[in-house]
Amino acid sequence: xxxxxxxxxxxxxxxxxxxxxxxxxxxxxxxxxxxxxxxxxxxxxxxxxxxxxxxxxxxxxxxxxxxxxxxxxxxxxxxxxxxxxxxxxxxxxxxxxxxxxxxxxxxxxxxxx
Amino acid sequence: xxxxxxxxxxxxxxxxxxxxxxxxxxxxxxxxxxxxxxxxxxxxxxxxxxxxxxxxxxxxxxxxxxxxxxxxxxxxxxxxxxxxxxxxxxxxxxxxxxxxxxxxxxxxxxxx
Numbered sequence: 001x002x003x004x005x006x007x008x009x010x011x012x013x014x015x016x017x018x019x020x021x022x023x024x025x026x027x028x029x030x031x032x033x034x035x036x037x038x039x040x041x042x043x044x045x046x047x048x049x050x051x052x053x054x055x056x057x058x059x060x061x062x063x064x065x066x067x068x069x070x071x072x073x074x075x076x077x078x079x080x081x082x083x084x085x086x087x088x089x090x091x092x093x094x095x096x097x098x099x100x101x102x103x104x105x106x107x108x109x110x111x112x113x
Numbered sequence: 114x115x116x117x118x119x120x121x122x123x124x125x126x127x128x129x130x131x132x133x134x135x136x137x138x139x140x141x142x143x144x145x146x147x148x149x150x151x152x153x154x155x156x157x158x159x160x161x162x163x164x165x166x167x168x169x170x171x172x173x174x175x176x177x178x179x180x181x182x183x184x185x186x187x188x189x190x191x192x193x194x195x196x197x198x199x200x201x202x203x204x205x206x207x208x209x210x211x212x213x214x215x216x217x218x219x220x221x222x223x224x225x
Contacts, residue, residue, distance in 0.1 A: 004156070031211065033211070033212065033213075035213075035215075042215060042216075042217050042218060043203065043205075043213075043215035043218075044215075045212040045213065045214065048211045048212055050211070055211050056210055056211050056212050058212070090156055090157065092157075092213075096211075098145070098207065098208070098209040098210070098211055099145055099164050101147075101159050101162065102159075102213060103159075104149075104156035104157040104158070105156050106154075106155055106156045107155075107156050
């Protein structure tokens, strides 16, 4: 069974640009969550989608947005990039039950110059 | 809201020695507890989780953890580590809100 895939794996952008990251969950999984990982703030929850609906959202500015498609694939978008947005963005998928394991992808490394 | 404190940021240990990584959590509701491992340039991999029932949980690669409700702790242990256990370890908590709240992580360095 294929794992969670994230594209692209590496990305370099400049301040003010926008970026879209993609996540394909494990087949059959309907929940996708996004996390930001930085050396200073650690792992922080961005948002979670289940069957195209956002069920929970972390404490991030409105520049961070996401969506989920009918095939459960998800994208997150960051507009007006800032230097502090440089991070590893991790996507995780699960069946959607609160008790279920979240399976993580390898992440997208975003560098903002 | 839940929060997690990992009491040790770095743990050096010799090969074949035991290791314990400490994790305390705070929450006003019942929680589910997890330990994940992250190898360099990779995502997170689940080691084990506690949902309910027996307080001693066994996971992959010889790891185990004990849930202690009175001390709000969920410490991770391995009786004998290998070089390949060198990684960063994260304790996480969730309730019925579909998100994981992570601790700051503990870097384990295993030396020969």
